[in-house]
Amino acid sequence: MDSKxxxxxxxxVGFSLLVNGVLILGAGLYELIYPPLHKVVLYExxxxxxxxxxxxxxxxxxxLRFGPKRRKG
Amino acid sequence: MRPATMSTSTLVxxxxxxxxxxxxxxxxxxxxGFILKKSSGTSEDFFLAGREMTAWVAGxxxxxxxxxxxxxxxxxGNAYKYGILAAHWYWIGAIPAMLFxxxxxxPFYYICKTHSVPGYLKLRFGAGAQTLxxxxxxxxxxxxxxxxxxxxxxxxxxxxxxxxHTSIWVSSVTVLAYVALGGLRSAIFNEVLQFFxxxxxxxLIPILGLIEAGGWDGMKARILANLTAQGNAxxxxxTHLWSTLGTFEANPMGINWVGIVFGLGAIISMGYWxxxxxxxxxxxxxxxxxxxxxAPIIGxxxxxxxPFIVILPGLLGLALLRDGSGNVLKLVSNDLAWNSPQLxxxxxxxxxxxxxxxxxxPGLLGLxxTALIAGFxxxxxxxxxxxxxxxxxxxxxAMINKNATDEQKVKVGRWCTVWGVIxxxxxxxxxxxxxxxxxxxxxxxxxxxxxxxxxxxxxxxWKRATKxxxxxxxxxxxxxxxxxxxxVKLDPGAVRxxxxxxxxxxxxxxxxxxxxxxLIGVVVLVxxxxxxxxxxxxxxxxxxxxxxxxxxxxxxxxxxRPLFWAGVTTLMFVIVNVCFW
Numbered sequence: 001m002d003s004k005x006x007x008x009x010x011x012x013v014g015f016s017l018l019v020n021g022v023l024i025l026g027a028g029l030y031e032l033i034y035p036p037l038h039k040v041v042l043y044e045x046x047x048x049x050x051x052x053x054x055x056x057x058x059x060x061x062x063x064l065r066f067g068p069k070r071r072k073g
Numbered sequence: 074m075r076p077a078t079m080s081t082s083t084l085v086x087x088x089x090x091x092x093x094x095x096x097x098x099x100x101x102x103x104x105x106g107f108i109l110k111k112s113s114g115t116s117e118d119f120f121l122a123g124r125e126m127t128a129w130v131a132g133x134x135x136x137x138x139x140x141x142x143x144x145x146x147x148x149x150g151n152a153y154k155y156g157i158l159a160a161h162w163y164w165i166g167a168i169p170a171m172l173f174x175x176x177x178x179x180p181f182y183y184i185c186k187t188h189s190v191p192g193y194l195k196l197r198f199g200a201g202a203q204t205l206x207x208x209x210x211x212x213x214x215x216x217x218x219x220x221x222x223x224x225x226x227x228x229x230x231x232x233x234x235x236x237x238h239t240s241i242w243v244s245s246v247t248v249l250a251y252v253a254l255g256g257l258r259s260a261i262f263n264e265v266l267q268f269f270x271x272x273x274x275x276x277l278i279p280i281l282g283l284i285e286a287g288g289w290d291g292m293k294a295r296i297l298a299n300l301t302a303q304g305n306a307x308x309x310x311x312t313h314l315w316s317t318l319g320t321f322e323a324n325p326m327g328i329n330w331v332g333i334v335f336g337l338g339a340i341i342s343m344g345y346w347x348x349x350x351x352x353x354x355x356x357x358x359x360x361x362x363x364x365x366x367x368a369p370i371i372g373x374x375x376x377x378x379x380p381f382i383v384i385l386p387g388l389l390g391l392a393l394l395r396d397g398s399g400n401v402l403k404l405v406s407n408d409l410a411w412n413s414p415q416l417x418x419x420x421x422x423x424x425x426x427x428x429x430x431x432x433x434x435p436g437l438l439g440l441x442x443t444a445l446i447a448g449f450x451x452x453x454x455x456x457x458x459x460x461x462x463x464x465x466x467x468x469x470x471a472m473i474n475k476n477a478t479d480e481q482k483v484k485v486g487r488w489c490t491v492w493g494v495i496x497x498x499x500x501x502x503x504x505x506x507x508x509x510x511x512x513x514x515x516x517x518x519x520x521x522x523x524x525x526x527x528x529x530x531x532x533x534x535w536k537r538a539t540k541x542x543x544x545x546x547x548x549x550x551x552x553x554x555x556x557x558x559x560x561v562k563l564d565p566g567a568v569r570x571x572x573x574x575x576x577x578x579x580x581x582x583x584x585x586x587x588x589x590x591x592l593i594g595v596v597v598l599v600x601x602x603x604x605x606x607x608x609x610x611x612x613x614x615x616x617x618x619x620x621x622x623x624x625x626x627x628x629x630x631x632x633x634r635p636l637f638w639a640g641v642t643t644l645m646f647v648i649v650n651v652c653f654w
């Protein structure tokens with residue numbers, strides 16, 4: 001939806017997922033390099049890395065699809 | 074290896090990256106409010122988001138308005154307490170009602186162009202029914218916002234150790250800023266954002282939980298073993314949806330299929346999803362009739378999936394949670410756990426944060442906590458925006474200033490938002506002083522829903538229903554509901570008359586109270602209607618079946634029509650119920 005061409009809600013969602021995904025991915029990579037003293041259960045699956053990457057990719061797709069340039073075109 | 078939770082006074086500790094994710098969320102919602110202020114100049118913009126939403130946005134907002142954190146944490150806790158029976162509130166307790174709203178009731182709400190459900194009552198039954206409904210709704214809505222605020226403060230204190238005053242004031246100022254600036258549009262934006270955050274933050278729990286438990290069968294075996302070891306003979310019933318509903322005693326909820334099918338499926342859920350203005354308002358923002366009918370159907374499909382991030386974590390908690398010594402962790406009532414922190418116990422409603430802390434390291438934990446905060450704030454914003462609309466149109470516009478200009482309505486709406494938040498804060502502090510107020514407010518809210526459904530439904534489907542019938546039916550149903558609740562409070566033994574069994578737990582009592590109050594309201598409406606003068610056919614145009622021409626949805630292929638997708642949704646609904654029978 002374009003709110004009277006002010007802001008696309010999907011762009012907001014995409015931006016949020018992208019930023020959160022990058023932060024989570026970064027935290028996961030940091031934990032991979034410097035393993036924490038107290039690990040969460042199933043730490044060996046490194047959920048932060050792949051879940052962060054999935055969120056960042058989905059967010060990036062939304063930003064590209066619903067970004068200002070695309071909407072004008 | 075141990076979960077990073079058990080040895081500390083608070084449930085989890087946030088890292089800098091977790092705090093960055095939370096701060097980013099607050100910055101984003103405030104930015105949305107400021108950007109959308111430009112597009113909320115008229116009353117249609119401020120109160121109904123310009124009626125320009127697509128079916129997807131309206132549908133997700135419709136669902137998210139109900140997907141608050143009280144709901145998420147409460148039902149995960151109920152799944153721990155009652156087992157998979159809690160999923161009924163997401164399936165039979167939601168899907169048929171959402172489809173009914175889409176196909177049967179939405180055309181009337183949409184055609185008569187009302188701004189609210191009390192607004193429809195005024196058109197159909199006159200000012201008396203509107204006044205009764207709008208005052209009770211406005212009052213209860215704003216109290217519910219305060220309950221949400223208090224619940225958030227408690228959860229943040231228990232989970233993170235945050236100061237309750239800080240939680241109350243930060244959340245209320247943020248909600249005030251974005252609703253007062255952008256109106257309903259801003260609230261809807263945040264609801265859709267919250268929907269994605271909740272899935273992003275919670276979906277990992279069932280995935281990792283099922284891996285740890287050894288799949289669905291492994292989880293069932295662990296639940297049975299844990300409950301049997303605790304002396305609970307009903308362990309097997311925790312993972313069956315229907316097969317234990319033959320008698321009240323065969324399941325942990327103390328309910329039978331009559332209560333679930335008729336009390337929950339036919340009355341409570343129908344009342345909530347079709348007449349509670351908080352959720353219906355979201356669908357009213359749709360850009361055309363086809364979108365308005367599709368929106369609840371889209372919402373229904375996602376609603377069907379919510380048990381996988383709410384009910385399943387509750388069941389996984391029952392199967393997997395251990396204390397610091399490796400023994401099964403037994404959760405207790407919230408009151409006991411939260412009022413006696415020195416005992417080191419955890420309440421039922423903590424099962425979702427406990428599971429979050431079990432699997433989520435830095436970053437993921439921040440996202441999960443952000444999703445909970447977003448859910449709480451969305452719950453507050455939804456209640457405040459619905460209160461603002463009903464107050465402005467059905468109380469101020471109908472009783473105080475009947476000739477209010479568009480500009481005056483927007484001004485009143487913004488001030489109402491301020492007052493709504495102030496009353497919410499007062500309610501939150503009242504709950505803080507006496508937490509039982511929270512239970513009373515939630516019980517009070519339920520008094521109005523079931524009788525309202527009977528009144529609106531007969532208003533839409535029965536031409537003979539009269540103005541006096543509508544008013545007295547609504548009043549009698551509400552009074553009956555309050556009366557039954559008070560009766561059980563004063564004499565707990567009365568539950569055997571109202572819920573037909575002394576084994577009936579709180580949820581079962583709610584089901585039967587709703588069923589009786591709706592029936593009493595309908596009987597009074599019918600009897601009074603037969604002895605009073607009906608409206609003429611011309612007056613009923615656009616309000617009742619038989620006197621209304623439903624406009625065409627336009628020329629679309631069969632797979633683009635609401636009826637087709639309602640059929641697909643029904644099929645999915647049957648499949649999930651059979652799968653978990």
